[in-house]
Amino acid sequence: MSDALVIQDVDYTFPGWPPVVQGANLRVEAGQICCLVGRSGCGKTTLLKLAAGLLQPDRGHIERGADAGFVFQAPTLLEWLRVVDNVLLPVSLKRRVTSLDLQRAQQLLEQLGLGALAQRYPRQLSGGQQSRVSLARALILRPALLLLDEPFAALDAITREELQHDLHELCAQQGTTVVFVTHDIAEAVYLGDRVAVVDAGRVAQEIAVRLPRPRLRSSLPFAEACTQVRTAMHLDEEAPA
Numbered sequence: 001m002s003d004a005l006v007i008q009d010v011d012y013t014f015p016g017w018p019p020v021v022q023g024a025n026l027r028v029e030a031g032q033i034c035c036l037v038g039r040s041g042c043g044k045t046t047l048l049k050l051a052a053g054l055l056q057p058d059r060g061h062i063e064r065g066a067d068a069g070f071v072f073q074a075p076t077l078l079e080w081l082r083v084v085d086n087v088l089l090p091v092s093l094k095r096r097v098t099s100l101d102l103q104r105a106q107q108l109l110e111q112l113g114l115g116a117l118a119q120r121y122p123r124q125l126s127g128g129q130q131s132r133v134s135l136a137r138a139l140i141l142r143p144a145l146l147l148l149d150e151p152f153a154a155l156d157a158i159t160r161e162e163l164q165h166d167l168h169e170l171c172a173q174q175g176t177t178v179v180f181v182t183h184d185i186a187e188a189v190y191l192g193d194r195v196a197v198v199d200a201g202r203v204a205q206e207i208a209v210r211l212p213r214p215r216l217r218s219s220l221p222f223a224e225a226c227t228q229v230r231t232a233m234h235l236d237e238e239a240p241a
């Protein structure tokens, strides 16, 4: 398998501040889902921005294909565009929208359970529906690599689980490689082929999740995989006396 993303010996410092990313290494195979977990402030978002090319490393190098899609925590839809036109925005920024593009947008919306809402405006949608539109927009150009920064963090637990399922289905269908930043260990274990634990600006440990799909959150192997990640994050260690 070839790698869709390679981060090699990367350092990054925001000018005037202590280093944020130090000696980071990560390889993500094409078609795999890699989840980044770690304590608040450990550098997950900065690593994702480096992977996206939104920040340039001070040292080391990053390889990825030209076509990456992004989904950030807030859905960032344009209020004055209908749902379908929000989905088509990445296309219309590049070229004239064709009837094939329209068909594809409608198909993505249907796969995400929003087929009937294509003509609504973002303010007429729930938070979960807005997140789905945001996901459809990120996938409309069929990017080889999708980078997501806690895209479901603001959603209730049930909607979040539904979206995790939908994201996996869509990406598996298209063979999309995914890097997904989350605070939620169960989300990382549900989605990830691998979970990378980030600590002090580098990938401290990588855990392969070899559970069959669809994954059962209530199963013992699922709980064991979560425990493995918690242990790698040193979450269950006793506080010093």
Ligand SMILES: Nc1ncnc2c1ncn2[C@@H]1O[C@H](COP(=O)(O)OP(=O)(O)OP(=O)(O)O)[C@@H](O)[C@H]1O
Binding pocket: 014, 017, 020, 038, 039, 040, 041, 042, 043, 044, 045, 046, 047, 183
């Ligand atoms: N623009 C900036 N200028 C200076 N320091 C920054 C800037 N952005 C982030 N940092 C610092 O870099 C460190 C890593 O931030 P980052 O957002 O990558 O962490 P994170 O792991 O994604 O955190 P969280 O889980 O809380 O979102 C933090 O200490 C943060 O204060």
